[in-house]
Amino acid sequence: HQQPQKSKILAAVIEEYIRTAEPVGSKAIAASADLGCSSATIRNELAELVAMGYLEQPHTSAGRVPTPLGYRMYVNELMEHKDLTAEETQAITQSLTGRHQRGELMTDASRLASQLTNYPAVTLTTSAGVTIRRFDLIYLDANSFIIVLLLSDDTVKNKLVHLPVSAEQSMIQKLATVFNAHFTGIHESDITPVLIRSAERAAQDNLGITAVIAAFAIEVLTGAGAAQTYLVGESQ
Structure with a gap:
């Protein structure tokens, strides 16, 4: 924490x-x-x-x-959490009861969220279960390397990283080993600050590189398999 x-x-x-x-x-x-x-x-x-x-x-x-x-x-x-009132809970139950089509359910959920918050509401449907199968870290020079992620749906994502400090090739190799051991087969919600700090210690990384790789993994997993977006309340 x-x-x-x-x-x-x-x-x-x-x-x-x-x-x-x-x-x-x-x-x-x-x-x-x-x-x-x-x-x-x-x-x-x-x-x-x-x-x-x-x-x-x-x-x-x-x-x-x-x-x-x-x-x-x-x-x-x-984020400050606020408990729903009894009236709000009842409105949610009534609005979503009996909805069986995903599109209809997502539209109603977005509309209700917009009404309750007075903000536009976006609901995303994604393909569940996409994880990272393998991490490849390609060392270019002391100040740059490429992250290559192979996902479980066989898509590949990559990012060129420029470092403000110098890193040894052995450090990048060690980080690849640590990430393949601890960050494959998990979802973005499982990549917590505790896990990241544990990986930093395992790789003996005091340069902040672990957090950069983890942030890209979360970004990729969050966007993986995106299917449809439902936006309601644009005028709010």
Whole structure:
């Protein structure tokens, strides 16, 4: 789990980014969130969150934006949860009872979510069960390598990674071994911060490369097998 201060800063960045759709800087966080720490401390924490794979920094901006890993941490552990009222629970039950066609069910679920939140609602249907069968990490030079993922549905995804620090080829090879041992055959929801930290220790990775590979794996698995998207409430 994140340290409380780091968690608050990550949540503040994500909420500000959702609100503005612009990269978020330390000054904006200090002004909008009651964190009780200096801008310098916030900058240091933001740099650590980038290194851990929860945020990234677009080349053209001094601000940060959330990564898929950051969003997952926010939804699973940081987002404020609100219990449904009895009336809302009854409305959900009545709306979805008797729906047998997937398209009809997804449309009704999206409409109901939009009504309850006053936000547009997107419902995705995906092909269940897609996992990563194999990780290949191709070392190019001290500052770059390619991630190649073979999925269980035989599709292949790859990404060129540029490192801000130098890494030995032996480190990249060790990471490939660790990921093939612990990250194959699992779903994106199983790739937790605890698993990532365990992999970092196993590979003796103190450069943050493990988090980069894990973030790409989550991104790929989240998008794998996407079939249909249902959007309701665009005018909200």
